[in-house]
Structure formats: structure tokens, C-alpha cells
Amino acid sequence: MTRFMHIVRRDLYLALRQGMDSAMVxxxxxxxxxxFPFGVGPEANILARIASGVIWVAALLASMLSLERLFQTDFxxxxxxxxxxxxxxxxxIVLAKVTTHWLTTGLPLIAAAPLLAVLMNMNIxxxxxxxxxLAIGTPTLSLLGSVGAALILGxxxxxxxxxxxxxxxxxxxxxxxxxxxxxxxxxxxxxxxLMIMGGFLVATLPLCPWAASAALRQALE
Amino acid sequence: xxxxxxxxxxxxxxxxIVLPWLAGITIICIAVGLYLGLFTAPADYQQGESVRxxxxxxxxxxxxxxxxxxxxxAAGIGLIWKHPLADLAAKSSAPAGACFTxxxxxxxxxxxxxxxxxxxxxxxxxxxxxxxxFLYLGYIALNNxxxxxxxxSKASSVLVLVGFVNVPIIKFSVDWWNTLHQPASVFKAxxxxxxTSMLIPLMLMAVGFTTYFLWIVMLxxxxxIIGGKIRAIRLRQVHG
Numbered sequence: 001m002t003r004f005m006h007i008v009r010r011d012l013y014l015a016l017r018q019g020m021d022s023a024m025v026x027x028x029x030x031x032x033x034x035x036f037p038f039g040v041g042p043e044a045n046i047l048a049r050i051a052s053g054v055i056w057v058a059a060l061l062a063s064m065l066s067l068e069r070l071f072q073t074d075f076x077x078x079x080x081x082x083x084x085x086x087x088x089x090x091x092x093i094v095l096a097k098v099t100t101h102w103l104t105t106g107l108p109l110i111a112a113a114p115l116l117a118v119l120m121n122m123n124i125x126x127x128x129x130x131x132x133x134l135a136i137g138t139p140t141l142s143l144l145g146s147v148g149a150a151l152i153l154g155x156x157x158x159x160x161x162x163x164x165x166x167x168x169x170x171x172x173x174x175x176x177x178x179x180x181x182x183x184x185x186x187x188x189x190x191x192x193x194l195m196i197m198g199g200f201l202v203a204t205l206p207l208c209p210w211a212a213s214a215a216l217r218q219a220l221e
Numbered sequence: 222x223x224x225x226x227x228x229x230x231x232x233x234x235x236x237x238i239v240l241p242w243l244a245g246i247t248i249i250c251i252a253v254g255l256y257l258g259l260f261t262a263p264a265d266y267q268q269g270e271s272v273r274x275x276x277x278x279x280x281x282x283x284x285x286x287x288x289x290x291x292x293x294x295a296a297g298i299g300l301i302w303k304h305p306l307a308d309l310a311a312k313s314s315a316p317a318g319a320c321f322t323x324x325x326x327x328x329x330x331x332x333x334x335x336x337x338x339x340x341x342x343x344x345x346x347x348x349x350x351x352x353x354x355f356l357y358l359g360y361i362a363l364n365n366x367x368x369x370x371x372x373x374s375k376a377s378s379v380l381v382l383v384g385f386v387n388v389p390i391i392k393f394s395v396d397w398w399n400t401l402h403q404p405a406s407v408f409k410a411x412x413x414x415x416x417t418s419m420l421i422p423l424m425l426m427a428v429g430f431t432t433y434f435l436w437i438v439m440l441x442x443x444x445x446i447i448g449g450k451i452r453a454i455r456l457r458q459v460h461g
Contacts, residue, residue: 147379147380147383151363151376151377151379151380152363152366152376154367154372155363155366155367155373155376156366156367156368157366158366161359161362161363161366164355164358164359164362165359165362165363165380167355168352168355168356168359168384168387169383169384171348171352172390211379211382211383214300214379215376215379218372218375218376218379219372219376221372
């Protein structure tokens with residue numbers, strides 16, 4: 001556990017010192033959402049209708065944006081190899097990396113989401129559910145993303161490839177995330193959707209680090 | 222059992238004998254199946270003549286799932302036992318699977334326009350099938366993305382196994398959700414709910430598609446093995 005915390009702290013330091021990564025992610029998130037009123041026109045009811053979907057899709061894309069660097073920099077400068085020699089399983093390292101990824105991208109996204117919901121004229125009833133759904137969903141995004149990020153290590157055209165691998169796997173989460181917010185707005189129960197998303201999180205929490213570390217082992221061979 | 226087929230030379234001998242048989246069965250089954258399906262089988266009382274699209278649509282959708290399951294098994298064997306032929310089998314199945322998935326989506330779309338009034342609806346089965354198509358494309362892209370082919374096949378094997386969660390979702394999507402797409406009517410506990418005159422061409426097409434798939438995969442595997450030998454010979458010439 002202390003080793004886990006060490007890696008998290010190291011990666012957080014790196015993320016904060018190396019600069020603007022997480023600020024860039026939030027900027028991308030905001031810009032991507034802000035494009036929509038220009039694209040579909042500024043009518044308030046249309047924007048309110050598509051708000052939850054647009055915010056979720058932008059969150060998916062934003063969280064994917066920084067995934068490429070999850071293992072890439074450590075892989076290139078060799079520290080991933082050293083980390084893999086440390087006296088702990090690779091799964092714990094992956095989990096630590098995922099935690100950092102969530103702290104530096106997922107958390108800022110959740111913080112920015114209410115602002116965007118206001119910009120998109122979303123119904124006030126959906127705000128709480130949106131934040132809750134993002135809070136359950138974004139860790140799952142980071143977990144699923146870690147598998148893709150590990151698979152593309154050392155490949156050509158990593159970034160584009162990553163989106164092709166990961167976005168299809170994001171679709172179920174998107175469906176239930178949007179549907180939770182929409183049912184909150186129309187006054188239906190949101191518990192089932194949130195429970196299913198919680199189920200996704202609980203399922204990906206052990207399985208994704210396992211698959212990602214299998215991919216990492218091959219990259220380090 | 223795997224050890225027996227692990228030998229590429231034995232595989233080459235075995236496949237040389239089997240290939241013409243597979244080709245023959247494929248041609249006969251698809252020819253007879255198409256004739257029965259397109260000319261002999263009755264038109265549906267509700268769907269009219271457009272029910273005949275089913276004879277291509279349903280077998281290709283089955284094959285799309287069958288190919289992926291096949292790839293997942295091959296990828297698992299390749300990862301666990303480091304079986305060189307299993308990696309090749311997974312790699313060779315992917316384009317065929319992608320084509321079957323595309324064919325299922327395309328014929329479904331052609332059928333959907335007169336029946337549902339739309340080329341495409343976002344129901345659970347169609348959407349999960351589309352995801353399957355993207356998984357195939359992702360597999361092919363990842364397999365080709367590395368300079369070292371063994372690394373590519375390892376990485377894409379992990380991807381196939383991760384993506385396998387989609388297969389039961391597709392299979393049971395019509396039972397779990399109240400979809401526009403029809404629920405299963407052939408493989409049911411109470412026996413098929415399809416008339417024999419329609420079931421026979423359907424089954425012939427399914428057998429034909431399966432042997433076609435095996436034929437193509439074996440052909441591609443042979444091509445890969447021979448390609449590998451040619452590369453080795455060229456390298457030897459360069460170094461020697």
C-alpha cells in the first residue's frame with residue numbers, strides 16, 4: 001500500500017511539474033462542448049435536449065486524450081522497466097497509474113461539468129445525477145483506457161490507434177451515463193442506471209489492471 | 222492435442238488434403254442453399270419476398286459471432302501455450318470476420334428499409350453488432366501497428382479477449398432489451414420456430430458459410446506460413 005502511494009505521489013508530482021496536462025484536458029473538454037452551440041445553433045431547448053449526451057461524449061474524448069501518455073513516457077525513458085522490477089505485482093503499478101490518471105483528468109472533468117451543463121442550458125434536476133454518474137463513470141474510463149494504453153506501447157501511430165481500440169469499449173458506459181441524466185431530468189428513477197455503472201466499475205477494477213499488466217509484460221519483454 | 226497440430230509442416234500437409242473438400246462443400250452448399258432460398262422457399266406472409274435477404278443475413282451474423290469466438294479461443298491458446306499456429310489462425314480469421322459482420326450489417330440495412338422504414342435504427346442488437354465491427358477493425362489495426370509481428374499478434378490477442386465481453390451482449394441483446402430486432406427463432410429450447418421449407422436453405426447457407434470461413438482461414442494461414450519461409454530465405458540470402 002505504501003508502495004502504491006509512492007507511485008501515485010511520484011506520478012502526481014510529475015504531472016504537476018511537467019506542466020499543463022490536466023489543464024489541457026479540461027480546456028479540451030470545455031472547448032469541445034462549446035463547439036456544439038455553434039454547430040447546432042443556440043436554441044435553448046435543443047441544447048437542453050442534447051446537453052447530457054454532448055457532455056458525456058466530450059468527457060470520453062477528453063479522458064482519452066491524455067491516456068496515450070499513461071505509460072508512454074515511462075516506457076520511453078525506461079522507468080517502466082525499473083518499476084516492473086520493484087517488489088510488487090505489475091497490477092498494483094497499473095492501478096496506481098490509473099489512480100493518478102483519474103486524479104489528473106477525471107476529477108477536473110467532474111469539476112468542470114456543472115459549468116458546461118449551465119452553458120448547455122441543462123435542466124437543473126439533472127446536475128446532481130450528472131456529477132454522480134461522472135464520478136462513477138470516469139474511473140471506469142481510466143481503467144478501460146489503461147488496457148488500450150498498455151497495448152499500443154511501442155506501436156506506430158499510437159494515438160489514433162488508441163481511439164479505435166478504446167472508444168468501442170466506452171459505448172456501454174456512455175449509454176447508461178446519458179440515460180441516467182436523462183431519467184433524472186424527466187423525473188424517473190436513476191438508481192438502476194447508476195447501479196449498472198457501479199457494476200461496470202466493480203467489474204473493471206480487478207479485470208482491467210490484470211489485462212493491462214499482461215499487455216505491459218509483452219511490451220517489456 | 223494441441224501439440225499434434227503445433228507443427229507447421231504437419232498443418233501444411235493436413236490443410237493440403239482438407240482444402241479441396243472444404244472448397245467443394247462450400248460451393249455446393251451455397252449454390253443449393255441460394256437456389257432453394259431465392260427460388261423454392263415460400264415468401265413470408267408478412268414480409269413478402271424481402272424475407273429472402275434472411276438467407277444471407279442470418280448466416281453472416283452467426284458467422285460474425287462464430288469468427289470472433291474462434292479468434293478469442295485462438296488468441297487464448299496463443300497467449301497461454303505460445304502456439305505459433307494459433308496466433309496465425311487468429312490473425313487470418315479477422316478479415317473474414319470483419320467481412321461477415323459488414324455483410325450482416327449491410328443486408329440488415331437493406332432489409333430494414335422496406336420492413337422498418339429506416340436503413341438503420343439504434344437498437345441494442347444493431348449497435349452491439351456495430352461495436353463488434355469496430356472491434357474487428359481495431360484488432361486488424363493493432364496487429365499491423367508494430368514493426369515486430371510477434372509483438373503485434375500478442376497485443377492484439379489481449380484485445381480480442383478483452384473485446385469478447387461483447388459477444389454474449391450481442392447474443393442476448395434481443396432477450397435482455399425490448400428491441401426492434403426479432404428475437405432468436407432457430408436456436409430455442411422449444412425447437413426452431415421456422416418452417417422446414419425455410420430452415421433447410423438457411424441451414425445449408427450456414428454450413429456453406431462455415432466451410433467457406435474454414436477454407437479462407439486455412440488458405441490465409443498457408444499463405445502466412447509460406448510468406449514466412451520466403452522472408453527467411455531472403456534474409457539468409459542477404460546475410461550469406
